[in-house]
Amino acid sequence: MSVSEANERRPPAGRSAGGAEQPGRQPAPAPGSDRRGGSSVELTGVSRWYGNVVAVNDVTMALRPGVTGLLGPNGAGKTTLLHMMSGFLAPSRGTVTLDGTPVWRHPPVYRTLGLVSEREAVPGFLTGHEFVLSGARLHKLPAPRAAARRAVEMVDLVEAQHRRVGTYSKGMRQRIRVAAALVHDPAVLLLDEPFNGMDPRQRLHMMEVLHQLGEDGRTVLFSSHILEEVAQLSGIVQVIVAGRLAASGDYRTIRRLMTHRPHVFTIHSSDDRRLAVALLAKEPVVGVELDPAGGLTVRTSDYGTFTRALPAVAVSEGVRVTRVLPTDESLESVFSYLVAS
Amino acid sequence: MSLIATESLTKRYGPRVTALADLTVTVEPGIIGLVGANGAGKSTLIKILLGLLPPTGGSARVLGLDPVRQGEQVRARVGYMPEHDSLPPDLIAAELVTHLARVSGLPRTSARERASETLRHVGLYEERYRQVGGYSTGMKQRVKLAQALVHDPDLLLLDEPTNGLDPAGRDAMLELISRIGTEFGISIVVCSHLLGEVERICDSLVAIDAGRLLRADRISSMTTATGVLVIEVDEGTEELAEALAGLDVGEVRRDGPALLVPLTGDDIYDRVLRAVAERDLPLHRLDQRHHRVAELFATETTETTETTVTQS
Numbered sequence: 001m002s003v004s005e006a007n008e009r010r011p012p013a014g015r016s017a018g019g020a021e022q023p024g025r026q027p028a029p030a031p032g033s034d035r036r037g038g039s040s041v042e043l044t045g046v047s048r049w050y051g052n053v054v055a056v057n058d059v060t061m062a063l064r065p066g067v068t069g070l071l072g073p074n075g076a077g078k079t080t081l082l083h084m085m086s087g088f089l090a091p092s093r094g095t096v097t098l099d100g101t102p103v104w105r106h107p108p109v110y111r112t113l114g115l116v117s118e119r120e121a122v123p124g125f126l127t128g129h130e131f132v133l134s135g136a137r138l139h140k141l142p143a144p145r146a147a148a149r150r151a152v153e154m155v156d157l158v159e160a161q162h163r164r165v166g167t168y169s170k171g172m173r174q175r176i177r178v179a180a181a182l183v184h185d186p187a188v189l190l191l192d193e194p195f196n197g198m199d200p201r202q203r204l205h206m207m208e209v210l211h212q213l214g215e216d217g218r219t220v221l222f223s224s225h226i227l228e229e230v231a232q233l234s235g236i237v238q239v240i241v242a243g244r245l246a247a248s249g250d251y252r253t254i255r256r257l258m259t260h261r262p263h264v265f266t267i268h269s270s271d272d273r274r275l276a277v278a279l280l281a282k283e284p285v286v287g288v289e290l291d292p293a294g295g296l297t298v299r300t301s302d303y304g305t306f307t308r309a310l311p312a313v314a315v316s317e318g319v320r321v322t323r324v325l326p327t328d329e330s331l332e333s334v335f336s337y338l339v340a341s
Numbered sequence: 342m343s344l345i346a347t348e349s350l351t352k353r354y355g356p357r358v359t360a361l362a363d364l365t366v367t368v369e370p371g372i373i374g375l376v377g378a379n380g381a382g383k384s385t386l387i388k389i390l391l392g393l394l395p396p397t398g399g400s401a402r403v404l405g406l407d408p409v410r411q412g413e414q415v416r417a418r419v420g421y422m423p424e425h426d427s428l429p430p431d432l433i434a435a436e437l438v439t440h441l442a443r444v445s446g447l448p449r450t451s452a453r454e455r456a457s458e459t460l461r462h463v464g465l466y467e468e469r470y471r472q473v474g475g476y477s478t479g480m481k482q483r484v485k486l487a488q489a490l491v492h493d494p495d496l497l498l499l500d501e502p503t504n505g506l507d508p509a510g511r512d513a514m515l516e517l518i519s520r521i522g523t524e525f526g527i528s529i530v531v532c533s534h535l536l537g538e539v540e541r542i543c544d545s546l547v548a549i550d551a552g553r554l555l556r557a558d559r560i561s562s563m564t565t566a567t568g569v570l571v572i573e574v575d576e577g578t579e580e581l582a583e584a585l586a587g588l589d590v591g592e593v594r595r596d597g598p599a600l601l602v603p604l605t606g607d608d609i610y611d612r613v614l615r616a617v618a619e620r621d622l623p624l625h626r627l628d629q630r631h632h633r634v635a636e637l638f639a640t641e642t643t644e645t646t647e648t649t650v651t652q653s
Binding site for chain 1: 376506507512618623
């Protein structure tokens with residue numbers, strides 16, 4: 001489950017001949033067309049205010065097939081945004097569309113949309129199977145039992161499906177809610193903090209489920225505070241800070257675009273001092289620091305030039321490099337830069 | 342003297358539910374991560390260690406004391422931060438922590454002083470004179486930590502201290518915990534589901550599964566190098582993969598954007614670096630792959646199989 005696969009996970013543009021379409025562009029199927037072509041959710045100039053409180057402020061974004069992480073500090077407006085995407089809340093301004101159809105006051109969109117809300121509200125007296133089946137019936141699916149079985153299989157709860165939900169663990173309840181949201185095979189799945197309260201094994205399993213859904217060409221958006229997991233699951237993020245969209249796309253690309261921040265690398269070598277001197281002579285290096293415990297920290301203003309120069313310098317100096325780490329390329333540091341700026 | 346020692350500790354609830362089964366573990370001072378699945382018995386263990394729950398069988402020792410017979414003495418020297426939001430909303434933080442300090446046996450004046458000091462220490466300044474009900478999740482977590490620290494305990498038991506916190510809040514909380522552990526020399530047991538967090542702040546780890554000990558070890562011995570070199574270049578990955586394959590460095594595998602090469606000797610570093618330099622490729626990352634604590638819980642897929650292949 002590597003991060004880079006997120007880039008290639010988008011399904012091929014399909015019928016477009018000769019590959020003229022860019023792979024990253026919207027597949028843009030006509031509404032109601034085969035969803036395997038991929039559905040997308042588009043927000044255009046969306047704001048939402050509660051009285052004088054602006055929860056979401058002029059957000060324009062597009063969600064494509066694959067898994068996307070929705071990030072932001074507490075109170076940034078993530079849940080408001082998810083509720084607008086799922087048609088529970090009218091935007092105060094702007095539009096939210098699913099494959100071109102507005103989601104607000106348009107119940108048919110629920111045929112292509114599934115939502116797992118943050119607050120768990122599962123009637124404990126139903127069995128897992130009954131709960132999912134009731135969803136299938138409410139959707140008036142032609143074969144509700146088969147749909148429920150398939151959804152329960154997808155979240156790997158077959159063995160526990162005839163137990164009452166009240167006896168489920170947190171992770172199981174979360175998974176049965178995902179199953180209920182998936183029962184009508186929606187092309188778009190929105191999840192608000194799906195990992196909350198899960199233990200390590202449940203987290204791994206849920207990550208696999210979401211990854212698979214993305215692989216299958218569904219558009220999956222999930223909010224989370226655990227950046228490490230977001231980075232593992234998908235490199236594609238939408239970052240909301242104080243109601244505004246602070247950045248969107250692959251976080252590594254976002255990092256490269258922050259050219260005003262020097263890139264930081266940690267390097268371990270057989271002769272740190274010698275390597276430090278040689279590196280400092282290079283143009284893009286703006287600072288080198290020797291760590292008393294071994295290793296050096298290098299700051300550079302130009303990512304491309306430095307990463308090409310480093311191997312050459314080390315080879316010509318005869319220094320053995322045993323470790324090169326881009327220390328501020330993680331989603332954690334990208335996120336903290338975005339929130340701080 | 343070990344910090345915590347249990348001997349065949351067993352706890353049953355009724356005839357059917359076994360929360361802890363024959364758990365024997367010895368924990369040395371430091372920052373210890375306590376991990377396990379939901380329902381693995383973590384909360385039961387904490388309650389027994391605090392002397393709030395008698396074990397069905399076996400014995401436990403905390404700071405050399407027996408929590409069954411010396412419960413009060415244990416609680417006088419242990420601070421506990423519960424997982425759930427258990428703060429009365431209409432109390433002012435400073436009053437609440439002062440009260441709990443007095444419950445722990447501090448006299449009135451020093452309780453007030455200690456409460457004020459501890460709240461400041463966990464990062465609550467002017468806010469400490471406001472009602473807890475109006476606090477954010479992060480602030481509530483800090484109050485819970487402050488009340489656990491107020492009587493200057495020798496051991497802190499923290500149950501999911503980063504629950505509900507956003508990235509900045511988590512960072513601050515982890516920083517605080519690690520400072521309490523290293524600067525004050527207070528031993529800390531942290532329950533967490535986030536193994537990355539445990540890797541970051543803990544020295545050792547106790548993993549329990551279905552009431553039994555899964556593993557107890559130093560973090561450093563669980564994150565040892567795997568003997569696989571990870572190379573990531575910003576572009577030209579294919580080109581480099583071909584070049585490395587031609588170098589007779591063993592099997593070159595791909596893992597997303599990275600190339601993996603078995604590290605059979607130190608000269609591998611030089612040969613890889615030369616290959617990168619000759620092609621003028623941008624070197625993004627070069628590092629030995631390390632084991633992760635998460636492997637403890639991973640199913641038979643992914644990393645574990647990979648590492649066994651390469652180490653042989």
